[in-house]
Amino acid sequence: MSGTMKSLAHCRWECKYPVVFIPKSRRKASYGEVRQMLGEIFHEPARQGIPSLIPTITGTCSIADNRLLRKELIMPGRLAGKVALVSGGASGIGAAHVRIFAVEGAKVIAGDIQEEMGKAVVGEVRRGGGEATFVRLDVSKESDWAHAVREAVSRYGKLTTLINNAGIYWPQGIEAETLEKWNKMIAVNQTGVWLGMKAAVPEMRRAGGGAIVNISSLYGIIGSPSSISYHASKGAVRIMSKAAALEYARQGIRVNSIHPGQIETPILAGLTPEQNEQIKAATPVGRMGKPEEIAYGSLYLCSDEAAYTTGIELIIDGGWSAQ
Numbered sequence: 374m375s376g377t378m379k380s381l382a383h384c385r386w387e388c389k390y391p392v393v394f395i396p397k398s399r400r401k402a403s404y405g406e407v408r409q410m411l412g413e414i415f416h417e418p419a420r421q422g423i424p425s426l427i428p429t430i431t432g433t434c435s436i437a438d439n440r441l442l443r444k445e446l447i448m449p450g451r452l453a454g455k456v457a458l459v460s461g462g463a464s465g466i467g468a469a470h471v472r473i474f475a476v477e478g479a480k481v482i483a484g485d486i487q488e489e490m491g492k493a494v495v496g497e498v499r500r501g502g503g504e505a506t507f508v509r510l511d512v513s514k515e516s517d518w519a520h521a522v523r524e525a526v527s528r529y530g531k532l533t534t535l536i537n538n539a540g541i542y543w544p545q546g547i548e549a550e551t552l553e554k555w556n557k558m559i560a561v562n563q564t565g566v567w568l569g570m571k572a573a574v575p576e577m578r579r580a581g582g583g584a585i586v587n588i589s590s591l592y593g594i595i596g597s598p599s600s601i602s603y604h605a606s607k608g609a610v611r612i613m614s615k616a617a618a619l620e621y622a623r624q625g626i627r628v629n630s631i632h633p634g635q636i637e638t639p640i641l642a643g644l645t646p647e648q649n650e651q652i653k654a655a656t657p658v659g660r661m662g663k664p665e666e667i668a669y670g671s672l673y674l675c676s677d678e679a680a681y682t683t684g685i686e687l688i689i690d691g692g693w694s695a696q
């Protein structure tokens with residue numbers, strides 16, 4: 374068995390898609406032995422945000438052990454039984470949610486205005502053995518939200534989880550900002566979050582409860598000398614989340630906000646290399662965050678592990694706000 378373990382450990386770091394496990398010895402591996410190895414390959418890809426889900430097991434294993442293993446494989450996820458709608462699921466933090474939530478057993482609807490990218494993320498999840506569907510969703514349109522929620526329910530039977538993640542950003546001070554751009558920022562980042570909750574809550578109630586995570590920003594808590602409309606929209610997301618948490622606390626629907634610091638995604642594409650370096654130098658951990666590091670925060674908040682957690686603001690910023 375140690376030979377097998379060795380080859381599997383080697384494979385673990387390289388595999389992206391279904392793992393083929395071929396025991397070198399022809400003897401039967403016990404359930405415990407195979408489960409231990411599966412545990413390693415199962416959880417490692419999840420930690421890396423790789424949508425590798427279902428290892429293919431070939432080799433010798435008794436039928437009884439096989440049945441036990443199959444049972445394990447069907448219920449490995451922290452979000453098993455959940456149906457999640459992720460807005461802005463085509464890119465960055467939203468796409469990381471789609472991948473990781475699928476790895477953890479959720480059925481995922483990814484909504485976005487970027488159709489090609491959204492379909493690519495969903496295709497990747499499906500090829501890895503997960504369950505995900507793309508819908509076109511402009512979060513500032515109430516009718517799009519109704520369609521996305523309908524799609525979740527008709528395809529997967531219910532809606533239990535909402536990640537209000539879609540967002541836009543540009544740096545603009547008070548005098549430079551235009552009314553037109555201000556209205557756009559508010560329509561997507563703020564009104565879009567309210568519309569999402571409004572559309573999703575009735576289905577969550579029907580499902581017997583649910584969890585909502587609204588992706589705000591560190592800029593929803595602290596100020597900066599630019600980005601007035603972004604601050605306004607993200608500050609609103611923070612306080613709307615607390616209001617919603619109180620409104621639905623007795624109905625089994627939990628609402629929390631996450632406040633990312635600087636995360637490496639296309640939304641920051643406008644930064645110069647010098648600005649990137651300045652951000653890294655000013656961040657206590659010495660680097661920018663990864664989209665997965667936000668999605669893992671949501672994973673906790675959307676799982677049943679967080680049953681007593683509502684109305685909180687989870688800051689994930691590499692220590693920035695501790696300074």
Ligand SMILES: NC(=O)c1ccc[n+]([C@@H]2O[C@H](COP(=O)([O-])OP(=O)(O)OC[C@H]3O[C@@H](n4cnc5c(N)ncnc54)[C@H](O)[C@@H]3O)[C@@H](O)[C@H]2O)c1
Pocket residue numbers: 460461462463464465466467484485486487510511512513538539540541542561588589590591632633634635636637638639640641664
């Ligand atoms: N990256 C960061 O540093 C950072 C920091 C704090 C907060 N955030 C927040 O995280 C969220 C995700 O951003 P990201 O960093 O992954 O950026 P991103 O640009 O990679 O992703 C944003 C996604 O939202 C989608 N989107 C934009 N307008 C939309 C609309 N009207 N309807 C539906 N989808 C729309 C985009 O198409 C895109 O796929 C945003 O709300 C953002 O404000 C990001």
